[in-house]
Amino acid sequence: MINEQTYKLLEKALATSPGDWETRAHLIDLYLAAGLAPQAAAVLKAAPAIPQTETDLLRQARVELETDQIAAQLTLQSVLNLNRASATAYLLLARLFQKRGLRDEARKKYGAATVIDENLSDPELAAWLDQTPPPPPPAAPLPTAIPATSEPQPVAVTQQEMDAALQAINAPETAAEPERPKITFNDVGGMEEVVERIRMNIIYPFKNPEVFKKFNKKPGGGILMYGPPGCGKTHIARATAGECGATFISLAITDVLSKWLGESEQHLHQIFETARRRKPAVIFIDEMDAIGVSRTDASSAMAPLVNVLLTELDGIAARNDHLMVLAATNTPWRVDSALRRPGRFDRVLFVPPPDAPARKSILQICLRDLPAEGLELEKLARQTERFSGADLRAAVERASEKAIYEEMRTGRPVKLTQRLLADAIKETRPSTNEWLETARSYATYANRTGLYDDLVAYFEKG
Ligand code: ADP
Numbered sequence: 001m002i003n004e005q006t007y008k009l010l011e012k013a014l015a016t017s018p019g020d021w022e023t024r025a026h027l028i029d030l031y032l033a034a035g036l037a038p039q040a041a042a043v044l045k046a047a048p049a050i051p052q053t054e055t056d057l058l059r060q061a062r063v064e065l066e067t068d069q070i071a072a073q074l075t076l077q078s079v080l081n082l083n084r085a086s087a088t089a090y091l092l093l094a095r096l097f098q099k100r101g102l103r104d105e106a107r108k109k110y111g112a113a114t115v116i117d118e119n120l121s122d123p124e125l126a127a128w129l130d131q132t133p134p135p136p137p138p139a140a141p142l143p144t145a146i147p148a149t150s151e152p153q154p155v156a157v158t159q160q161e162m163d164a165a166l167q168a169i170n171a172p173e174t175a176a177e178p179e180r181p182k183i184t185f186n187d188v189g190g191m192e193e194v195v196e197r198i199r200m201n202i203i204y205p206f207k208n209p210e211v212f213k214k215f216n217k218k219p220g221g222g223i224l225m226y227g228p229p230g231c232g233k234t235h236i237a238r239a240t241a242g243e244c245g246a247t248f249i250s251l252a253i254t255d256v257l258s259k260w261l262g263e264s265e266q267h268l269h270q271i272f273e274t275a276r277r278r279k280p281a282v283i284f285i286d287e288m289d290a291i292g293v294s295r296t297d298a299s300s301a302m303a304p305l306v307n308v309l310l311t312e313l314d315g316i317a318a319r320n321d322h323l324m325v326l327a328a329t330n331t332p333w334r335v336d337s338a339l340r341r342p343g344r345f346d347r348v349l350f351v352p353p354p355d356a357p358a359r360k361s362i363l364q365i366c367l368r369d370l371p372a373e374g375l376e377l378e379k380l381a382r383q384t385e386r387f388s389g390a391d392l393r394a395a396v397e398r399a400s401e402k403a404i405y406e407e408m409r410t411g412r413p414v415k416l417t418q419r420l421l422a423d424a425i426k427e428t429r430p431s432t433n434e435w436l437e438t439a440r441s442y443a444t445y446a447n448r449t450g451l452y453d454d455l456v457a458y459f460e461k462g
Contacts, residue, residue: 006030007027007030010023010026014027014043014046018046018047021047021049024043025056025059027040027043032062037063040063041063041064041068054083058079058092060075061079061092065092065096065099069100072092076089076092076093085116087114087117087120090112091109091113094106094107094113094122094125095122095125097109103128106125106128108263110122110126110129177249178247178281180248181241183235183242184242184243185240187242187365188236188365189362189363190354190355190359190361191232191351194225194236194349195236198223198236201223202324202326203244206280207244222324222325222326223325223348224288224328224329224345224348224349225237225326225328225348225349225350226330226331226332226348226349226351227330227352227353227435228330228436229431229435230388230389230432231351231353231354232389233286234284234286235389236326236351237328238250238284240282240326241281244282245280246279246281247275247280247281247282248281248282249278249282250286251271251286253288254287254290256268257305264305265304265305265307268308275323280322280323280324282323283325284326284327285309285325285326285327285328288328288335288345289332291309291336291339306338309339313325313343314343314344328351330435332348332451332452333446349454352458353387353388354388354392356382356385359380359381359384359392360380362389364377366393370400370416371403371413371414371415372415372416373415373416374418375418376418379418380418380425383425386432386433387428387430391428394428395428396421398424398427399424400416402420439455440459442455443456443459444456
């Protein structure tokens with residue numbers, strides 16, 4: 001027990017040097033530990049400035065939790081802006097919702113806290129969460145009044161203000177937006193082999209389920225594409241949806257994780273539900289490696305997310321409910337092997353850097369609607385060894401910018417010329433080299449399962 005004298009001494013020290021944050025923080029902690037929140041709030045309020053570190057903001061939130069719940073929510077939001085993985089911030093949010101009698105919200109936040117930090121527990125809160133909810137609760141009380149003698153007084157808030165604040169903090173950021181792509185395989189340059197395999201494995205089974213049924217075979221299973229960045233994995237997935245007149249839903253694993261930390265499983269499930277409502281649909285999952293790496297780590301915050309994903313994939317394989325799943329990664333060697341079991345991503349496709357004919361056809365697609373004259377695309381294709389599709393697009397854009405500038409400068413119409421494009425190509429660095437170097441080692445040393453046969457063949461050819 002701290003005796004009165006200690007508080008007095010610390011108060012006195014602060015009166016002479018109010019800017020001594022260390023002493024102030026210590027006194028706040030002592031008051032909080034003694035259950036004297038109003039006193040802690042008064043000490044906090046008298047601070048000339050409060051450092052905006054995670055620890056200090058969390059301390060502030062602990063005080064506000066007892067005295068001003070809206071302020072507490074805003075402070076906790078600031079903590080999460082600093083660190084999306086602050087288990088304590090989620091725990092305090094859970095307690096805040098507990099105070100408001102919002103069991104579901106509290107459960108979500110507590111779940112997030114314990115997923116981030118397995119060792120964290122609050123038995124009292126957990127017991128409350130386990131109780132079966134009582135009949136509809138009466139409107140939750142507003143922040144409880146603080147004894148009249150103490151400072152500061154709680155800010156009076158209406159129920160509506162409180163609910164608005166709660167909503168603001170809970171509103172998910174934009175979900176993966178479904179779209180109806182207009183592009184088809186006609187907009188994909190080269191890549192005939194990849195396109196053909198997608199046709200065989202995804203589109204035909206999808207369009208002719210009865211043939212599969214006749215032979216007692218399940219179409220199911222997704223395709224995992226891998227290859228250097230910018231070489232058209234996303235583009236091909238979008239075109240696949242366009243080919244089938246299907247809805248396209250694209251999500252990147254790191255987005256799912258960072259936007260909805262602690263609630264990402266529900267959101268991932270919701271994305272699949274949205275796809276089911278809008279079927280036929282293609283779900284495209286980018287950055288598959290992001291979950292592969294962490295699953296091997298048993299305490300990973302992502303383990304539940306992987307499980308949701310596996311359940312969804314198994315469900316699709318079993319029910320054949322007009323969903324197609326394509327996934328992509330730049331680092332296939334990091335993808336968890338559980339994801340490659342039959343019915344999941346059992347087909348792994350290498351999406352290589354475009355070869356010369358593919359580069360010519362990508363250039364053709366990029367230049368399709370642009371004013372140009374006298375172009376020798378074959379020559380340009382030869383000059384763009386190791387360029388990705390994205391590099392080619394960037395070079396065409398660079399040349400267009402120069403043409404626009406030239407037209408504005410001279411006041412005469414300017415067209416894209418071989419010269420403009422060749423110059424832009426010289427200024428663009430091919431981006432696939434680094435990837436190919438890394439991949440070469442995997443193809444050489446880690447191809448026991450034959451997973452990288454395509455890659456090996458690619459290097460043998462080239
Ligand atoms: P990845 O998903 O492999 O990182 P993207 O599909 O996002 O690459 O490609 C980036 C951009 O490059 C695409 O939006 C598209 O404009 C262009 N592109 C890449 N490959 C092709 C291709 N084969 N045909 C036409 N455009 C392509």
